[in-house]
Amino acid sequence: MKKIFKKPVILALLTIIGLIFINGQGLLKQPKDIFFRITAPLQKSTYQISLKFKDIIDLLKNIKRLNSQNIEYQEENRKLKGELAGLKETARENKFLRQQIDLPEQIKGQLILADVIGQSPANLGEYILIDKGEKDGLKAGETVIAAGNLLVGRISQVSNSTAKVLLITYPGSRVNALIQESGISGIIRGGSYNSLIMDWIAQDEKIESNQTVITSGLANLFPKGIFIGQIEKVISSQPQVFKEAIIRPAADFGKIDRVFVIR
Template sequence: MTARTLAWTGFIAIAAFVLMAASRLTLLDPVENLTLNITSPVQAVLRDATRPIADWVNNLTDASGLSRENKTLRAENERLTNELARAREDAVQQQNLQDLDSVRRQFPNDTFLAASVVSRDSSNVRSIVAIDRGRSDGVKEGMIVVTEGRSLVGTVTKVLDGNAWVTLITDPKSAVSALVQESRAEGVVAGNYNGSLNMEFVGQGAAVKQGDFVITSGVGGGYPPDVVIGRVSAVQKTEQDLFQSVHVDHLASLTNLDRVLVLMSFEPQRLEKP
């Protein structure tokens, strides 16, 4: 080891000893304070400059969490809303069935012949269908046809050996004596070219409201009484008119009939004036 190396080694050892002693005797506090005084403002500036970025990152993280939470809440709200709507619809349908059972004609002694619809009139002028039952099955002109739910469909107007044509109540030539089940207001349900139903000749003073059942009255002998035709969908009154305008919706879709029942035990009576 050279003299220069020994000198440097000794200097480093002495310097280390002095620094350790100064640290214990707090001789370096002014130096530390000076360093802090110099660096603190710089750190404060850097901290203030970066705070918006940090806040933005934190807000972004919070917003992302809130977005996920809101999405979850919206999905849950939609699910609960749908469940409530289904529950309300079930309640309405149940009430409708109870109401329908209270007004539907009971057929304890009647006999029916099931039939399938095999053809439909393709024009917009007539509302008629053909069924796969005819003269050989005992079907006769004037017999009443109903749905499987016992709502009125129409009447048999032409009979062949193995088939028959049924004129629907929505046909423009159809007219059925009817009454409003709740108020007993009488009128005539007639078909239209657009396939809708109107109850005509209902007096302005008659109590008719939306949702009322319309049933056959049996007047005239062409139809048995108490067969459900439909429900009132709208009522219009004007002072200058003698009668109300009552719109009726059929309980089934007559444009999509697949199966029907022919009422075999009812013989229509065409009453003639004396």
């Protein structure tokens, strides 16, 4: 019996199982907090440097398209300005009508700004690490968005000074969603790298490319109305009861450096 415990594999496994147990009891919380507090500044600088490198690489890759991209963005900017003016007017009317029928303003959550300092070490694209934690009032389950009301994910683990955000692009992630133009609902799950899949869409529902997909607010997991992405392609096969849509995420998960947590 003693000989078994002297075997390296048994010792290693016992050590790891011991650490798993200690972690489960919450006894590693303080050491983890101290560790993250020491490494977070270095991680943040390293991440910022890598994003700069990525910008340079992207610039070199897209140098030929710069001019046509610029024209595209200018045109899109003009269209968006027009839409924004219309939306402002709608918001003003909404406020006026709410006052008329004595309906309170929708309560919006407080937004906490956080910097992304790292990503998951496994190449499964599931988590990002942010530099805010319990001391900043964050809790597990809170929604995380990028600038422009773009859905990123949810906080899954919080330590004192950092938090881990589970991304919506992770294959095991699920988000209740609806198509803004038609109100058709479905479930979003992580697809390939930087894409999402919306399924549980009935075959007879009409959906088209470039339609907008937002959170539906069902099950109160994510607030309603957060922009998820746009439909890129519809996959329909007659024998199947439901069809699928490939969604292009609105948030650029490869370049994300700042997020907001909705409290």
